[in-house]
Amino acid sequence: DTGVSQDPRHKITKRGQNVTFRCDPISEHNRLYWYRQTLGQGPEFLTYFQNEAQLEKSRLLSDRFSAERPKGSFSTLEIQRTEQGDSAMYLCASSPGTGGYNEQFFGPGTRLTVL
């Protein structure tokens, strides 16, 4: 079983540009999560999907952020009109979502730098 994969691993963009990240979860994992992590902090929850349904979004999530999981498999996270404060590691995780236990496994992350 391959792990969670994310693409790209690094992204440098100029302020005001749009960026899109992709996450491929562990196969047959129903739940997919997006987190953001900055230096010295733990990962901060952004949003999650159960299959193709987006079930929860953080109240801290700006409306410049949007996520999709159209077929219940891979997911994309788009940030519009990027700002320097968006610079962070964006992490994707997946979990089985069944059986009462929800162990989440993380991908390698996408490091975003906004100039």
Next chain:
Amino acid sequence: QKEVEQNSGPLSVPEGAIASLNCTYSDRGSQSFFWYRQYSGKSPELIMSIYSNGDKEDGRFTAQLNKASQYVSLLIRDSQPSDSATYLCAVEGNTPLVFGKGTRLSVIA
């Protein structure tokens, strides 16, 4: 605001010693508790999960949970230099995972 608190460290222990990492949480409804290890520049790696009061052992790692005290800990026996990393405590209840800021562990050879 649901919170997870950890001592940021660094916690320094000699090679072969027991490292003890602690975490407290604010949400009494929390049901699932996890420890992740994160090396510098890498993503978090799940090392332990615990769901009921008591101890859970896996190799050199032991997780301890006390829901009455809202406290979870991780013990690492026979610490090795390769254990040097940041250890993140994560708690889940009726909300998605909430992470602490992590404790940086340094194992000195």
